[in-house]
Amino acid sequence: NAGVMQNPRHLVRRRGQEARLRCSPMKGHSHVYWYRQLPEEGLKFMVYLQKENIIDESGMPKERFSAEFPKEGPSILRIQQVVRGDSAAYFCASSPFRQGDTGELFFGEGSRLTVL
Amino acid sequence: GEDVEQSLFLSVREGDSSVINCTYTDSSSTYLYWYKQEPGAGLQLLTYIFSNMDMKQDQRLTVLLNKKDKHLSLRIADTQTGDSAIYFCAEKGDYKLSFGAGTTVTVRA
Numbered sequence: 001n002a003g004v005m006q007n008p009r010h011l012v013r014r015r016g017q018e019a020r021l022r023c024s025p026m027k028g029h030s031h032v033y034w035y036r037q038l039p040e041e042g043l044k045f046m047v048y049l050q051k052e053n054i055i056d057e058s059g060m061p062k063e064r065f066s067a068e069f070p071k072e073g074p075s076i077l078r079i080q081q082v083v084r085g086d087s088a089a090y091f092c093a094s095s096p097f098r099q100g101d102t103g104e105l106f107f108g109e110g111s112r113l114t115v116l
Numbered sequence: 117g118e119d120v121e122q123s124l125f126l127s128v129r130e131g132d133s134s135v136i137n138c139t140y141t142d143s144s145s146t147y148l149y150w151y152k153q154e155p156g157a158g159l160q161l162l163t164y165i166f167s168n169m170d171m172k173q174d175q176r177l178t179v180l181l182n183k184k185d186k187h188l189s190l191r192i193a194d195t196q197t198g199d200s201a202i203y204f205c206a207e208k209g210d211y212k213l214s215f216g217a218g219t220t221v222t223v224r225a
Contacts, residue, residue, distance in 0.1 A: 004158075033212060042120070042204060042217035043159075056212065091158060102166075103147050103208040107158035 002027065004108035005074075006092050012114045019079040019086070021111040025094030032075045033105060034060075034067060037089040046090075049075060082115045089113075120216035122205050127222045134192040136219045138205030141186060145207040148181060150190045153202045153218065162190070162203070197223050 005024040013019050025032050030051050035043040045059040049069035060067065064082075069075040079086055089112045093105035122138040140148065146167050151159040165172045165179045165188070172179045178191040192199055202218040 035215075040124075040217075043215040045212050045214065048212055093159075102164055103211075103213070104149070104161050104164065105213055107151075107160070109156075109158045 004029075004092055004094050004106050006090075006108035006111050008111060009109060010112050010114070012116060013082050014116050015083055016081050019082050019113055021077040021079075021090050021092075021113070022074040023077070023092030023094075023108060024074040025092075026096075026106050029094035029096050029106070031095045032069050033093045033095075034075070034077050035091045035093065037091060037110070039088070043091060046077075079113075082113070084115045087113055087115045120205055120207055120214055122203075122216040122219050124217060125220050125222070127224060128195050130195060130197060130223055130225050132195055134190075134195045134199065134221055134223075136190045136192075136203050136205075136221065138188040138190075138216055139186055140188065140205070140207045140214075142207055142209055142214070143183075143186065145209065147208040148179075148188050149206040149208070149213065150177075150179065150188075151204040151206060151215075153204065155201075159204060192221075195221075195223050197225070199223055 032049045034046040037043050047060045047067045048056040064080045066078045089110045091110045092108045119141045128134045149164040150162045152162045153159045176193045180189045200223045202220050204218045205216040206213040
């Protein structure tokens with residue numbers, strides 16, 4: 001049973017380019033969360049999605065950032081016109097239910113974005 | 117509110133016990149968690165505790181919860197070099213987890 005799969009693991013972009021990060025949740029999980037980890041900081045919640053719906057995007061910057069979780073295919077976190085401050089590790093997590101047994105989130109290995 | 121705080125660094129000698137502390141603010145949290153992150157990897161759940169418990173033991177791990185003070189701790193007995201990692205405390209709100217900044221544990225021989 002594959003875990004949460006994220007790709008790419010590492011991504012390098014120049015300022016002004018676009019970054020697309022993909023996440024395939026664990027089999028049977030319909031809830032996806034994106035978190036951002038800045039150097040020497042904890043994980044900051046960005047967005048929570050269910051299939052075809054954004055439930056909570058309160059942690060996502062209003063501009064340049066968007067997320068989707070289509071009916072078919074992985075969840076995508078898209079960052080347009082990247083700036084150096086976007087350099088971070090972006091983690092995707094999934095869970096089977098909104099409230100879950102214990103609320104445990106299953107994390108992917110992360111996508112590390114470097115903006116030159 | 118969602119504000120989880122933990123100390124940033126802990127150095128411990130191999131074989132000793134490690135204690136990592138965490139404070140949280142959301143008194144309505146139902147579950148509290150400890151996650152472990154090894155270098156370059158994602159987070160793995162170590163253990164969790166339900167808010168109506170005050171202690172949970174799982175092999176070398178002991179979690180203590182003081183709801184009155186909103187204080188959570190993780191004790192690792194007989195710390196090994198493989199325990200070197202970043203440990204994150206997290207609390208569960210309605211549907212999302214709020215994390216602390218992580219405690220980097222370094223195990224020295």
